[in-house]
Amino acid sequence: MKKRKKAEAESIIGSLSKQSKPALAVAFACVVAFMGIGLVDPILQSIAKSLHATAAQTSLLFTSYMLVTGVVMLFTGFISSRIGAKKTLLIGLVVIILFSFLGGLSGSVGALIGFRAGWGLGNALFIATALSTIIGVSTGGSEKAVIMYEAAMGMGMSVGPLIGGILGSFSWRGPFFGVAFLMLVAFVLVWFLLDPIAKPKKKAGVWEALKALEHGGLKITGLTALCYNFGFFTVLAYSPFLLRHFNALEVGFSFFGWGILLAVSSVFLAPKFEKTYGTTKMLLFSLLGFAVVLGVMGIFTEYPVVIMFGIMISGFFQGISNTLLTTTVMEVAPVERSIxxxxxxxxxxxxxxxxxxxxxxxxxxxSPHITFYFAGVTVAVGSAILYSGRSYLQKIYLK
Structure with missing residues (x-):
């Protein structure tokens, strides 16, 4: 049994190590891009204190970033099909470099929220194009490409809070300048290692991504992900405020542990569980397991140590959910992968x-209790949506 598990792990690591240089270059850039999501976790309290902001105001650093990212995502296919995937990636990286640097110079929470929104613009151009690019230039098929993408996500989300904690222990501005530098390195790698990718013969329409949501399988998966991500970002953006008496570095290590579990479960465990139990069952298991963790965190909000362990354990369920949801979308949708x-x-x-x-x-x-209860119920609703729409998915791809 142990030999089989070791062989599976070595197989996954081997497939990642044999990937093409362009795919690895984009994957590295993905690591840095996803670092930006969790980078501010350890410094939320420092930002709130330094810029005299409330927890809700400070959390808008996530809201502005994610909202702009989500909306601009609708048009990335339209843009990349006209100027090419490589140019779209490079423009996204430049925008991230600019606004992360400006974020480090911010003098008010309002300015910082605005610069994070600009960061989200670059993030949208890069992330949506990166997944389809990795699938296009990688070896071994879409499943292994998605695993590499999720590995990059897990690594970025685990390392991001750690770097944020280390640099944030000196100043809350440090992590913003750090990302700008790392994104500059990513820009150079993508520029030199990724050859221009041929534009699709059929250019995407302005609203093509929105129209794609009319497809039953994509709609069900998207709504499930919406509910799931509500819980995901409650953990990521709000729980740091409950880690009372933890300094930036300690918060960073807490989320580093979370990210390690997220990366391990997404890269090594999710593919194995999927083959053994089927995608639908494993998604339901991971979503309901995550909902239970949120409920426990809601009960014990006064205990920072419990919140810390809740953050870490949630990474296990989130890693499985991330990989299976992304794989499902890439296989179930009857449109171009970028769309x-x-x-x-x-x-x-x-x-x-x-x-x-x-x-x-x-x-x-x-109260904070209700915050986590609400998030847990929302994730549970996502699992109910998935279960109710399983027929759309079973006909096309899922077991």
Missing amino acids: ASAAYSFVRFTGGAIAPYLAGKIAEWF
């Missing part, structure tokens, strides 16, 4: 945009 990625990302990032601000406001209106 499917854009449509799906629009819906899921909308959930990510709503959660941070609403989580803080619910805590102000009622």
Whole structure:
């Protein structure tokens, strides 16, 4: 049994190590891009204190970032089909470099929220195009490409809070300048290693990504992801405020542990569980498991240590959900992968945009307990949506 597990792990690692240089270059850029999501977790309290902002106001750093990312995602297919995938990636990287640097110079929480929105613009151009690019230039088929993409996401989300904690221990501005530098490295790698990718023969329409959501399978998956991401970003954006007496570095290590579990479960466990139990069953398991973790965090909001372990354990369920949802979208949609990625990302990032601000406001209106209960119920609703629409998915792809 142990030998089989070791062989499976080595197989996955081997397939990643044999990928083409262009695919690895884009994957590295993805790592840095996803670092930007969790980078501010350890410094949320420092930003709130330094810029005299409330928890709800500070959480708008996530909301502005995710909302702009989600909306712009709708048009990334339209843009990349006209100027090419490589140019779209490079423009996205330049925009991220610019606004992350400006974020480090911010003098007010309002300015910082605005610069994070600009960062989200670049993020949208890059992330939606990156997934379809990796699938196009990688070896071994779409499933392995998605695993590499999810590995990059997991690594970025795990390393991001750690780097944020280390640099944030000196100043909350440090992480913003750090991302700008790393994105500059990513820009150079993509520029030199990724050859121009042929434009699709059929150019995407302005509203093609939105129209793609009319497809039953993509709609069900997107709505499930919207509900799931509400819980995901409640953990990411609100729970740091409950880690009382933790400094930036300690918060960073807490989310580093979360990211490690997320990466391991998404890369190694999700593919194995999917083959053994089927995609639908494993998605339902991971979503309901995550909902239970949120409920437990809601019960013990006064205990920072419990919240810390809740954050880490949630990474296990989130990693499985991330991989299986992304794989499903890439296989189930009857449209170009770039369009499917854009449509799906629009819906899921909308959930990510709503959660941070609403989580803080619910805590102000009622209590932190209700914040996590609400998030848990929302994730459970996502599992119910998935179950109710399983027929759309079973006919095309899922077991």
